[in-house]
Every structure is written in C-alpha cells, then in structure tokens.
Amino acid sequence: KAGVTQTPRYLIKTRGQQVTLSCSPISGHRSVSWYQQTPGQGLQFLFEYFSETQRNKGNFPGRFSGRQFSNSRSEMNVSTLELGDSALYLCASSVMIAYPQAYEQYFGPGTRLTVT
Amino acid sequence: GQQVMQIPQYQHVQEGEDFTTYCNSSTTLSNIQWYKQRPGGHPVFLIQLVKSGEVKKQKRLTFQFGEAKKNSSLHITATQTTDVGTYFCAAPSAGTASKLTFGTGTRLQVTL
Numbered sequence: 614k615a616g617v618t619q620t621p622r623y624l625i626k627t628r629g630q631q632v633t634l635s636c637s638p639i640s641g642h643r644s645v646s647w648y649q650q651t652p653g654q655g656l657q658f659l660f661e662y663f664s665e666t667q668r669n670k671g672n673f674p675g676r677f678s679g680r681q682f683s684n685s686r687s688e689m690n691v692s693t694l695e696l697g698d699s700a701l702y703l704c705a706s707s708v709m710i711a712y713p714q715a716y717e718q719y720f721g722p723g724t725r726l727t728v729t
Numbered sequence: 730g731q732q733v734m735q736i737p738q739y740q741h742v743q744e745g746e747d748f749t750t751y752c753n754s755s756t757t758l759s760n761i762q763w764y765k766q767r768p769g770g771h772p773v774f775l776i777q778l779v780k781s782g783e784v785k786k787q788k789r790l791t792f793q794f795g796e797a798k799k800n801s802s803l804h805i806t807a808t809q810t811t812d813v814g815t816y817f818c819a820a821p822s823a824g825t826a827s828k829l830t831f832g833t834g835t836r837l838q839v840t841l
Contacts, residue, residue, distance in 0.1 A: 644827055656772070656817065656831035669828040703771055707827055710777060715760045716827040718819075720771040 615640065617706050617721035625727045631692040634724045638685050638706030644668070644716065645687040647679060650701040650723070661707075662687050691726075699728045731756060733820050735832035742839055748805040750835035752818035759821055761794060761801045762829070767814040775803075808839045 618637045626632050638645050646669075647659040658671040662681035679689040685706075691698055705718040734753045742748055752761065760779045764772040776785055778794035778801060785792045791804045805812055818832040 646827065646829075648831075655833050658828055658830065661827055663827070669822075669825050671828075705772075709826075715762070715777055715779065715821065716829075717762070717774050717777065718764075718772075718829065719774065722771050 617704060617719050619702075619704050619721040619724050621724060622722060623725045623727075625729060626694050627729055628694055628696060630694050631690060632694060632726060633688055633690045634702055634704075634726075636687045636689075636704030636706075636721060638687070638704075639708075639719055642706035642708055642719070643685055644707040645681060645685065646705045646707060646718065647687070647689050648703045648705065649673075650703055651699075656703070659689065659702075694728045696728050699726060701725050731820070731822050731830045733818060733830050733832040735818060735835055737835055738833065739836045740838070742808050742837070744810060744839050744841050745807050748808050748812070748837055750803050750816050750818075750837075752801045752803075752832050754799050754820060756823070757798050759798075759823075759826070761798075762819045763792060763801075763803055764817045764819060764831075765814050766817065766834075770814075772817060805837075808837070810839050810841065812837060813839050 620635045644663045646661040661669040665681045676692045681687045701723045703723045704721045707716040710717045762777045763775040766772045782796045783794040789806045793802045815834045815836045817834045819829040822828045
C-alpha cells in the first residue's frame with residue numbers, strides 16, 4: 614500500500630497570509646489526524662477527522678481548521694499566519710489495532726511551514 | 730490536560746552501550762505506544778503495550794508497561810548507529826482512543 618502523502622512538502626508564507634495543507638491517507642484508513650511539531654513544544658495534536666466529521670480537537674486557536682472529504686483526503690487551513698506558526702505539520706492516518714482502545718498512526722513526511 | 734513526561738531529553742552513547750528512555754503519566758493509561766523519528770524524518774510506529782506489566786521485545790528493543798499502567802520504558806541493548814533518532818511515547822486521551830498525547834521525546838545520539 615502507498616503511504617501517507619502530504620503536499621506541499623515545503624512552504625514559505627508571510628505573516629497575515631493563510632495556508633492550506635493537504636493530506637492523502639493510506640487507502641482504507643478513515644481517520645486522519647493532524648499534528649504540529651516544533652522544537653519547543655514537541656508534537657501537539659491539532660484535530661482528527663473521521664468519516665468527514667471532526668472527532669477530536671486539540672488546544673489550538675480557531676485560526677487552525679480542517680476538513681475531510683468523502684475519499685478521506687484531508688486539508689488543514691491556517692488563517693492569519695503568525696511567526697509562531699512556523700513548524701512541521703504532520704498528518705497521520707490511523708487504523709484501529711485493538712478494539713476499542715488503540716489506533717496505530719501512520720505519519721506522512723510532513724509539510725515544513727516557514728512564516729516570515 | 731493529560732501530560733506524558735519523558736526522560737532523559739537527550740542521551741549520547743558509544744556504539745555498543747545500552748540505552749533506556751522512560752515515560753511517565755500522572756493518570757492510568759489504557760495503552761501506550763512508542764514511535765521513532767529519525768533526523769529529518771517523521772514518526773514511525775514501533776509498538777503498542779496494553780496490559781499491566783506487559784513486556785515486548787523487538788530484536789534489541791525491549792518495551793515495558795508498568796504494573797500501574799502509568800509508566801513505560803524502552804530499552805535498547807548494544808546500540809548501533811542506526812538507532813539514532815528521537816523516541817516518543819504516546820498515550821490516548823481518556824475516552825478518545827484516537828487522540829494521542831505524545832511525550833516530550835528522548836533524542837538518542839550514537840557515536841562510534
């Protein structure tokens with residue numbers, strides 16, 4: 614099976630702009646999660662989508678949003694970019710490996726966003 | 730919110746030495762997962778532990794889940810340069826199995 618793909622891989626934006634990142638999960642995976650990774654804060658959960666519905670949400674401001682399409686592909690959007698949004702954004706598609714407790718996450722290569 | 734602490738933050742070993750990273754939670758966990766992220770790469774799933782006191786081995790890697798299900802450890806025997814990377818533990822939030830809280834990570838450097 615093909616892995617998780619994310620586009621674009623690198624992005625440079627200016628403060629105040631908005632950005633849309635895309636993620637295609639592994640075929641058959643219906644759950645897609647997004648994470649922000651920074652040297653200072655580590656890996657932080659943004660949100661999770663399952664069957665086109667947001668199932669879980671992390672503690673990020675409303676400038677961060679996402680959606681999932683019927684083919685399970687997902688996008689996340691960040692509006693009014695701030696310097697602190699510079700990070701590696703990782704998408705992970707999940708499959709349940711132990712009912713009802715656990716989901717194994719397969720991460721994509723990430724999108725490196727730099728805000729100047 | 731749930732916090733998962735990992736120690737040490739960084740460890741530098743000579744090839745052939747052993748390495749251990751520890752993960753601690755203030756709350757009881759339903760399960761714990763371990764991931765490895767190579768420099769410049771993305772996290773890759775290693776293993777999941779579910780049962781109290783569980784021990785699992787993958788070649789030179791040994792994973793343990795504490796009896797109280799509040800802590801876990803990853804031990805690497807006789808490290809190799811291919812072990813270089815950051816090791817993360819991750820645990821699901823209560824009631825939401827698919828929302829993972831990642832530990833702070835332990836960065837392992839191995840030199841010859």
